[in-house]
Amino acid sequence: MSINPKPAYRRILLKLSGEALMGSEGFGIDPSVLGRMALEIKELVELGVQVGLVIGGGNLFRGEGLAKSGMNRVVGDHMGMLATVMNGLAMRDALDRAYVNARLMSAIELTGVCDSYNWSDAISNLKGGKVVIFCAGTGNPFFTTDSAACLRGIEIEADAVLKGTKVDGVYDSDPAQNPDANLYSELSYAQVLDQELKVMDLAAFTLARDHGLPIRVFNMNKPGALKRVVMGQNEGTVIHKMADSLGEDK
Numbered sequence: 001m002s003i004n005p006k007p008a009y010r011r012i013l014l015k016l017s018g019e020a021l022m023g024s025e026g027f028g029i030d031p032s033v034l035g036r037m038a039l040e041i042k043e044l045v046e047l048g049v050q051v052g053l054v055i056g057g058g059n060l061f062r063g064e065g066l067a068k069s070g071m072n073r074v075v076g077d078h079m080g081m082l083a084t085v086m087n088g089l090a091m092r093d094a095l096d097r098a099y100v101n102a103r104l105m106s107a108i109e110l111t112g113v114c115d116s117y118n119w120s121d122a123i124s125n126l127k128g129g130k131v132v133i134f135c136a137g138t139g140n141p142f143f144t145t146d147s148a149a150c151l152r153g154i155e156i157e158a159d160a161v162l163k164g165t166k167v168d169g170v171y172d173s174d175p176a177q178n179p180d181a182n183l184y185s186e187l188s189y190a191q192v193l194d195q196e197l198k199v200m201d202l203a204a205f206t207l208a209r210d211h212g213l214p215i216r217v218f219n220m221n222k223p224g225a226l227k228r229v230v231m232g233q234n235e236g237t238v239i240h241k242m243a244d245s246l247g248e249d250k
């Protein structure tokens with residue numbers, strides 16, 4: 001196995017689900033998980049990779065779940081977006097404690113708590129080697145933080161969206177249901193859509209496809225997997241533009 005000494009990416013958009021932060025607890029934030037993730041992100045910064053981060057809120061609130069219990073969906077989504085701000089505050093704090101310079105930018109204005117999202121400030125901070133955490137999703141109800149990850153990824157001209165999840169990548173069927181499921185190392189956008197593989201919601205996925213933004217899915221709970229992805233080693237599944245048997249992939 002050859003080790004590639006240089007990172008494969010100059011700038012990435014890392015998406016971490018809220019559930020990734022709760023560790024073995026069923027709710028909330030596990031400080032030890034947060035600390036481990038901060039150290040993994042620090043390694044990337046030390047390699048010279050520019051890191052934008054989008055954090056989910058599913059460990060605290062999801063609008064869809066709250067709406068099922070009778071709450072107005074828009075209010076539920078507002079709570080979900082504020083949950084991502086809480087996760088963002090915790091992540092910025094963990095990065096500070098790991099001596100990593102980080103800025104927290106919110107799509108919803110929260111004076112005195114964090115900065116408001118500003119595209120050019122985000123780019124300057126990234127160029128200056130600061131980790132930029134984008135919270136409050138897109139700022140709009142009925143969207144997800146996967147959509148926010150693709151949107152911010154396109155805006156900051158990231159080389160890829162790296163989606164950290166609970167499984168090793170994208171399989172031909174749900175590995176939680178089928179122990180014999182096979183892991184893909186590479187897929188085209190068309191293959192994901194044709195085979196209805198679960199990567200991210202359709203709004204997020206089509207945004208990435210239409211802008212040719214590669215998505216790499218990997219296991220955030222697997223120590224060192226993030227670094228291997230960034231070093232261009234064979235880890236997880238990449239979904240990107242490729243000519244497939246049906247002709248041009250969009």
Ligand SMILES: Nc1ncnc2c1ncn2[C@@H]1O[C@H](COP(=O)(O)OP(=O)(O)O)[C@@H](O)[C@H]1O
Nearest residue numbers: 017165166167169170171172173174176197198
């Ligand atoms: N074809 C598939 N490949 C990989 N994971 C899949 C597939 N189908 C369903 N899943 C499930 O999707 C989950 C990960 O989805 P993800 O979007 O990261 O989480 P969430 O929906 O909780 O935000 C995994 O736990 C896995 O069981």
Ligand SMILES: O=c1ccn([C@@H]2O[C@H](COP(=O)(O)OP(=O)(O)O)[C@@H](O)[C@H]2O)c(=O)[nH]1
Nearest residue numbers: 018056057058063077080137138143144145
């Ligand atoms: O642009 C956005 C992003 C998120 N949310 C809300 O915030 C919640 C938490 O985000 P998400 O479910 O994407 O978190 P994850 O699954 O990544 O933890 C969502 O369920 C939505 O209710 C929203 O309304 N608009």
